[in-house]
Amino acid sequence: MNHDPGGAAGGTSAPVEPLLKLRGIDKHFGAVQALYQVDLDLPAGQVTGLCGDNGAGKSVLTRCIAGVHQADHGQIFFEGQPVHIRHTRDAAGLGIETVYQDLALADNLDIVQNMFLGRERLRRGLLDEDSMERAAAETLSSLRVTTVRSIRQPVASLSGGQRQSVAVAKAVMWNSKVVLLDEPTAALGVVQTGMVLNLVRRLRDRGLAVMVISHNLNDVFQVADRIAILHLGRMVAEGPAAGFDRQSVIEYMTTGGPKMQAHAAAVGAASATTTGGA
């Protein structure tokens, strides 16, 4: 089912084994099959853009990696080893962090408090604010998130891009190796989008495996080294971004590409019309 326009997986410095490898992931909810036999590679030091129309299964796939859902079938390999991710704690233990679209920041807490929420440092049983403040400042500065006036300001007073940056910084703070970003630029203006995309590049430069889920093909082509496209729960294309252009990605997203169309035609004309009209 997979189509690989660019040939070999990976970019210029192709790693032997992708950091995170999914093989044959199936997931259904009741009678609805959300994912069919999905394969996906997330190599370290590369940004993978996950594209797909509404209902293609992007979120379900993300949640399977993050441990929110469990795949019915299929295997996940982390650093070459098969792993079972049954809970979000398992994912966090492996170093897989997810930044959801709603960010999950507490508006009334400041940046430091949000970044350390749930993992506060203690000294003599009490919160060690000074040490947490220094560590948060270090992380933010290493990611060049410098537009915030103070890391002691409440998150409520931040702009959308700054909030996104704080959420990402929170995710990478814990020696994470894989970061999944769900629609990181959805609610942002042009300048703020640029700020977040730069942040994504910095994560890649630090050697993290990054997956960006996005509707916005502009953003995907700006940051992605690799592109993976889901269509109706199937991975219809996956490969280096250089092998795609805007037109081909749209075609894969809307029709599932030539193979899918052939497949649909074989299965029946009815499903082909629905697919094409989506």
Next chain:
Amino acid sequence: MAQTENERPIVATAPAPADALVDLTAAAASDVADLPPEIMAQSLGQYMRAWLQRIRSGDSGVLPVLLGLILVAIAFEIITPENAYLRPSNLVYIFGLSTVYVVLATAEICVLLLGEIDLSIGSVALLGGTIAFKLVQVDPGPNWPWWAAILTALVCCGFIGSIQGTLVSRLRIPSFVVTLAGYLLFQGIVIVILGGADGTLTVSSHVPNQSVIYNLVQGIINPTAGWVALAVLVVIAGTAIWIRGASRRRSGLVAPPAALIAIRIAFMAAVGVAVVAICVANLPSGVPEVIPIVLVIVGVWTLLLQRTRFGRYVYAIGGNPEAARRAGVNLAWVRTGAFALCSATAGFGGILLGSFFYGQYSTNAADPGQLILYSVAAAVIGGTSLFGGRGKPIHGLLGGLLIGGIAYGVSLLSLGSLSTPLTYILPGGVLLIAVLVDVSSRRGARTGSVSRV
């Protein structure tokens, strides 16, 4: 921790690092008006300007309640017969009367921070008081030592709170309903413990074991000891605040300007001197024991909410429960614990209430409905948000004093026929104003939608 290679850490905050690092998004500068004043200010002048700006934008902190206290004092001094309101005897009486509101409001704040409400704390307070009083009875009675009686009362109240908290957190029944049921239920149990609708429980100042409980509010510390205690308190607290500020500044973190810290310490000392002077001028001369007791309660709550994980999670749940849940916080435990601690504190408030009534508990000693309304009013007037996530124990102290001040001022007007209706109208009006301030500052703070889990 984060691997920083070549960058020097932006040592927290302040105006420092923007030049050192390549700022790719200079255009997206944030607006200064939203920031808390402590953050940017390097000097006292800057601090004052930031502070004024913040008040104008709606986030006024404890300022309204401080102004309210001054206003109430002046107003009642003018309208009470013989201008008696500010006499030392009346002020000391107000300290005693406010005690129960302060303690109950401090308890309620923990639950309000979660975005919940506990309507049962009035009844729970009376329950705690009657249990403790019952256990030290001599004639027919268990005659327990005073400390065991108080401890048992607190444990009982804490247990009650944990049950209510469990119903709220596990079964997701609205706290309003659970605690409203509790309010009626526990009021009934209080009457049973008192031994019928006209029963009373008394502790005497002449029985040594009972006198400890009797003296919680009625007892006084002699003037010399009061002055010494104040001096020690100011020196210790002042030194601690000063050292903390200095150590933060040394390690490069942002700290309030030294002048501001000095002003705060001086203000604290001035208030302390005023309170002790008033108490000493009163007859019998001395500081009521209840003042240090209440300060300890407020202090412990402040430590718990500001400096422990539990407190941090309480704020996080009040701000965004989904964020707390994803961060691995056990919402049910924190919520249950908050209700339990709230009820235990309320139980202690009830013991203080009995002592305030000269050691006598009866069914008509206090109306639990009025207790709970005054305590919630005190918390909100003090600056705690009804919507969760914003508030401090000090708000309970200031709000409780304001409510106590109004309640007593109204009772001084007893000659006029206005007194009874004003008992309800004044606190109601003040509460309404406080809620309006709360709502407007909430709008001002641009808080996003708060989702519930």
